[in-house]
Amino acid sequence: MLEPVSETTGGSPVKTVSGELDITFHYAYGEHYDRFYREMRDNKRIMGVKCPKCGAVLLPPRPYCGFCYTPVDEWVQLSDEGSLLTYTVIYLPFPGQPTEPPYVYAFIMLDGADVQFPHILGEVDLADISVGMRVKAVWAAERKGTLHDIEYFKPVKE
Amino acid sequence: MELKPPELVYLEGETRCDYEWATGEVVGVFLTALRDHARILGAACSGCGGVAVPPQSYCESCGGEMSDWREVGPRGIVMSWAGANGEFEGGPVPSPFRYVLVRLAGADTEMLHVAPDDERVKVGATVVPEFKPPAEREGAITDIKWFVPDAGTGGRER
Numbered sequence: 001m002l003e004p005v006s007e008t009t010g011g012s013p014v015k016t017v018s019g020e021l022d023i024t025f026h027y028a029y030g031e032h033y034d035r036f037y038r039e040m041r042d043n044k045r046i047m048g049v050k051c052p053k054c055g056a057v058l059l060p061p062r063p064y065c066g067f068c069y070t071p072v073d074e075w076v077q078l079s080d081e082g083s084l085l086t087y088t089v090i091y092l093p094f095p096g097q098p099t100e101p102p103y104v105y106a107f108i109m110l111d112g113a114d115v116q117f118p119h120i121l122g123e124v125d126l127a128d129i130s131v132g133m134r135v136k137a138v139w140a141a142e143r144k145g146t147l148h149d150i151e152y153f154k155p156v157k158e
Numbered sequence: 159m160e161l162k163p164p165e166l167v168y169l170e171g172e173t174r175c176d177y178e179w180a181t182g183e184v185v186g187v188f189l190t191a192l193r194d195h196a197r198i199l200g201a202a203c204s205g206c207g208g209v210a211v212p213p214q215s216y217c218e219s220c221g222g223e224m225s226d227w228r229e230v231g232p233r234g235i236v237m238s239w240a241g242a243n244g245e246f247e248g249g250p251v252p253s254p255f256r257y258v259l260v261r262l263a264g265a266d267t268e269m270l271h272v273a274p275d276d277e278r279v280k281v282g283a284t285v286v287p288e289f290k291p292p293a294e295r296e297g298a299i300t301d302i303k304w305f306v307p308d309a310g311t312g313g314r315e316r
Binding site for chain 1: 167168169170171172173174175176177178179180181183184186187189190193201213215224225226227247248296297298299
């Protein structure tokens, strides 16, 4: 068996080698997400699809109904307003976050949709957030065809 | 037939992975000697007496257990090489450079490393390691910057 030798005494022994990988990618959205993000980017519209069998309005749009597995091809425009379904506050930093913590990650049920839309809240104090509150999308001035084309959802003053 | 594709919307992104690679005991000793003493250590087999550089716990030739450390080099012979001419991410030195398989004096295996894009770096050439300055060495194979044609120094200056 190999034992440590005098050449290895002195400094602390090497036990690990550090490294990093940067993986840049282009993700092709495919037919349905392509139109979804194009409409957000170019027209500030949130588009879903409606199931011809069970009538569910699905968001993001997809080729099959997630409730009854029926092929779906009818497009519908959804409101950029909705109700807060649930939320959580993110305090910990980690790579790839949409903004600096703390921020509020929210599930929003847009008016007319049957599936919640995940996004973040803004222009709101943590103490003022309540499930069921009305929120509205704040569109980014510069839109690139990503979920960040909506900066965040803010409370609607009623 | 219409072959012009619609403009597609893509998600452009980047994933960054930082990692720590555990060297294991034997390679840890090898890297410690590189970092602290600019010495290249091989492992000698208790069975066939072959010397592996970089060292391993067991002999690739006969399966025997490695029993002794042997300092090898610093001179080596280029056994094979390949030009790396294009820029790519994660390269050890800027392109162009040459990948070389070096059989160090006293070793029975080749070690993969890099060399300058120099026509003197060819099969059969004698090369010597150019170590980074001690303050820049971190216990990695890149503590040897690269192997350069032997100008008669024997690579002893450290």
